[in-house]
Amino acid sequence: MAASMISRHVAVIGAGAAGLVTARELRREGHRVVVFEREPRVGGTWVYTPGTERDPLGIDPSRPVVHSSLYKSLRTNLPREVMGFGDYPFLPRADGSGDPRRYPGHEEVLAYVEDFAREFGLEEMVRFEEEIMGVGMAEEGGKWKVTRMRNGGGGGGREEEVFDAVVVCNGHYTEPRIAEIPGIDQWPGKQMHSHNYRTPKPFQDLVVVLIGSAASAVDISRDIAQVAKEVHVASRSYEVETLGMQSGFDNLWLHPMIEKAHEDGKITFLDGRSVDADIILHCTGYKYHFPFLETNGIVTVDDNRVGPLYKHVFPPHLAPWLSFVGLPWKVVPFPQFEYQTKWIAGSLSGRVALPSEEEMMEDVKDFYSQLEASGVPKRYTHNLANSQFEYNDWLAAQSGSRPSEEWRKEMYSESSRKRHARPEAYRDEEADETLVSQAHEDFTKHPLHR
Numbered sequence: 001m002a003a004s005m006i007s008r009h010v011a012v013i014g015a016g017a018a019g020l021v022t023a024r025e026l027r028r029e030g031h032r033v034v035v036f037e038r039e040p041r042v043g044g045t046w047v048y049t050p051g052t053e054r055d056p057l058g059i060d061p062s063r064p065v066v067h068s069s070l071y072k073s074l075r076t077n078l079p080r081e082v083m084g085f086g087d088y089p090f091l092p093r094a095d096g097s098g099d100p101r102r103y104p105g106h107e108e109v110l111a112y113v114e115d116f117a118r119e120f121g122l123e124e125m126v127r128f129e130e131e132i133m134g135v136g137m138a139e140e141g142g143k144w145k146v147t148r149m150r151n152g153g154g155g156g157g158r159e160e161e162v163f164d165a166v167v168v169c170n171g172h173y174t175e176p177r178i179a180e181i182p183g184i185d186q187w188p189g190k191q192m193h194s195h196n197y198r199t200p201k202p203f204q205d206l207v208v209v210l211i212g213s214a215a216s217a218v219d220i221s222r223d224i225a226q227v228a229k230e231v232h233v234a235s236r237s238y239e240v241e242t243l244g245m246q247s248g249f250d251n252l253w254l255h256p257m258i259e260k261a262h263e264d265g266k267i268t269f270l271d272g273r274s275v276d277a278d279i280i281l282h283c284t285g286y287k288y289h290f291p292f293l294e295t296n297g298i299v300t301v302d303d304n305r306v307g308p309l310y311k312h313v314f315p316p317h318l319a320p321w322l323s324f325v326g327l328p329w330k331v332v333p334f335p336q337f338e339y340q341t342k343w344i345a346g347s348l349s350g351r352v353a354l355p356s357e358e359e360m361m362e363d364v365k366d367f368y369s370q371l372e373a374s375g376v377p378k379r380y381t382h383n384l385a386n387s388q389f390e391y392n393d394w395l396a397a398q399s400g401s402r403p404s405e406e407w408r409k410e411m412y413s414e415s416s417r418k419r420h421a422r423p424e425a426y427r428d429e430e431a432d433e434t435l436v437s438q439a440h441e442d443f444t445k446h447p448l449h450r
Contacts (some may be wrong), residue, residue, distance in 0.1 A: 005349040007031055008164040011146045012080065013292075015126045016044015017113050017334055018326040019169035022341040023125050024113030026167070029345035034163075034180075035126040038067075042117045043171050045069065046110040052165040056192035058176040069195045073223050074106045075427055077215045077419060078332060080409050081439040083109075085334050086402070088116055103427035121217065129256035132170075136294035138162050147292075148211050165321045165348055167341075168290065172327065173217040177290035177304070179258070181212045185260035200224045207275060209267050214238045218423045220283055230276050232267075234258045243271070248424055251443070255338055277441060281380060283370045285440045288327065288382075295322070301447070308364040311395070312382055313340055320347035331384035332412060335404070339395035346399045354392040407438035 007030045007095045012019050015037035026033045043048060049068040054060075067164065072352060076297030079102045090112050092100035099108035107261035117123050127148075135145035144166045149158050176193040184191075194216055204227045210217060217308040225231045238254060246252040261280075268274040288306050293299065299315045299322070300307065311314050312327050323335055323344045346352030352362065371381060384391055389412075393403040418426035 005030060005351050008035070010165045010167060010348065011036065011135075011161070012125075012167045012169055013132055013146065014044060014048065014169040014171060015039075015117075015128075016169065016171055017043045018337045018341075019044070019115075019167075020031055020113065021120050021334070021337045022325050022344070023122050024120050025341040025345040026348070029349045029351070031345065033066065033125050033334060033349060034161075035122075036130045037126050037128050038130050038131045038147070038157060038301050040128050040263040041114075042123065043110045043113050044374050045171050046106060046113055048072070048106055050198060052196035052198060052371070056190070056196050056207070057177060058193045058195045065174060066196075067171070068176050070106050071194075071197050071216075071220065071223070072163070074219070075101075075230050076103050076106075076109060076417075077219075078426075079103060079411060079415055079431070080108075080222070080414065081336055081410055081436065082332055083443070085116065085338050087446045088119065089446065090334075091443065100183065101427070102217050102431060110350070112411065128425040132292045134160055134294060135168075135292050137296070142321065145400070156421075167323050167325060167326045167344060168293065169337075170290065171288050172288050172329070174182065175210055175287040177285045177287050179284045181258050181261050181280070183261040185265075186263045187267075188263070188265055189261075189277055190278065190279040192281055194220055194281060195283065200227045202280070203228045206278040207279055208232065208279055209234060209258070209275065210281045210283055211235075211279045212284065213283075213368055214283065214317070217283035219251060220281070221251070222424060223276045224281075225249050230275065232269075234269060305381040307368075307381070308361065310355075312384075313344065313390075314347075314354065314360065316357045316364065319354055319357070319360065320344065323347075327382045328384040328391070329365050330383050331388040332408075335408070336392055336395075338401070339392045339401065342399035342401050343395050352398055352400075370428070381445075405439075405442055409441065411435045411439065 009032045010026050012022050012033060012035040013033050019035055022040060023033045023035050045068050046068045047068055050068050053066050080090040081092045099105050123129045126241055129151040130148045131151050135151050136145055139147040144163045146163060147158055147160050167278055176195045197220055200223050203224045206228050207230045208224055208228050209232045210221050221231050221233050233254045234257050236257050243254050246254055259268045259270045261267055265276050266274045287304055288301050298317050306327055313323050314320060317321055323326050325340050347354050348385045389404045389409050396403045414432055
């Protein structure tokens with residue numbers, strides 16, 4: 001380590017993909033790292049849990065929380081070439097085992113994350129089955145106090161440990177957001193959130209109203225349509241010509257949003273149509289949730305905006321000692337985690353200089369003003385669908401990393417076009433061999449292959 005670089009003692013919250021690559025980059029930068037993971041294994045949201053929560057909506061604050069939101073049939077909606085970390089390609093296994101498809105099932109992604117942890121010796125930094133009960137500023141200047149409790153029957157009460165810095169990587173697919181529906185309190189049917197969806201079997205012969213238009217809503221509606229009597233998708237985002245019965249199905253319809261739920265069981269949509277429904281399935285996304293974090297009001301979550309954060313990572317007043325990885329959504333997550341963590345690691349060592357607190361705060365205010373002027377709702381603050389690669393390249397420039405590869409950008413765009421045009425078939429269509437060849441040529445520059 002260069003003489004000017006400083007080694008810090010850093011706590012990382014979570015051992016999913018974000019926490020693992022954070023640990024790797026921090027260690028590469030010379031920091032001393034402890035990763036806290038409440039489960040007995042790495043993988044985070046990619047660990048499939050067949051069991052669900054007792055509250056199907058997932059809003060009872062006293063419920064035992066199930067971390068994962070995976071459903072059994074889930075396949076990636078991005079090709080594996082695009083998904084992988086920069087120097088550890090997500091390739092089919094050389095021995096032919098696993099799921100070799102370009103859009104593999106969730107088991108293959110978990111295996112990749114586990115292989116990544118094994119390849120870089122990351123598990124030695126992880127304290128498994130340790131629940132974080134509190135993260136706050138310590139009394140001694142500039143330090144952070146982490147309060148943890150042992151899970152898994154290991155015994156022991158709460159223990160405290162002091163760190164120079166904390167990186168929050170606890171994911172954001174656990175705390176459901178629920179659609180507000182006029183009349184829902186008098187409606188007699190059942191409700192659940194996709195967080196607790198696993199298989200279509202419970203929907204056999206039912207009339208289902210599904211709310212949502214993101215990738216999971218598209219997949220789950222088609223999953224359920226295999227067994228349900230009818231599936232009616234209510235969406236805020238649609239093109240008029242796509243309303244009505246969906247191609248390839250005789251029991252799947254797309255509607256505008258719900259206008260009202262009625263006491264007699266009817267659900268009325270904004271176009272005046274109505275159905276007698278048995279259940280409403282909310283595929284309406286998730287809330288950012290940091291119940292362990294105490295910053296004396298410096299960092300808040302307001303209508304799903306975590307703020308104020310400079311570039312979705314650093315609270316200006318607490319930078320670089322507190323940071324967040326993985327908040328942006330509608331992005332390719334793993335490579336973006338990597339860019340964020342390289343920036344964080346360099347900022348903590350002193351190799352990368354952050355702007356002053358005042359300059360960062362001014363940047364945040366300008367960003368929020370731009371969103372407001374453009375009519376973007378506050379809850380979309382971290383939606384980087386239209387700017388993720390520009391954002392990644394900015395991060396790369398800060399840490400001295402190489403920017404996003406052109407093939408990755410083009411392959412992502414191609415995949416998005418196919419997904420919107422042919423949601424049932426795009427995963428198994430022929431690939432653009434030119435782009436695939438460019439990706440694999442790039443991969444040969446990296447010695448690490450699965």
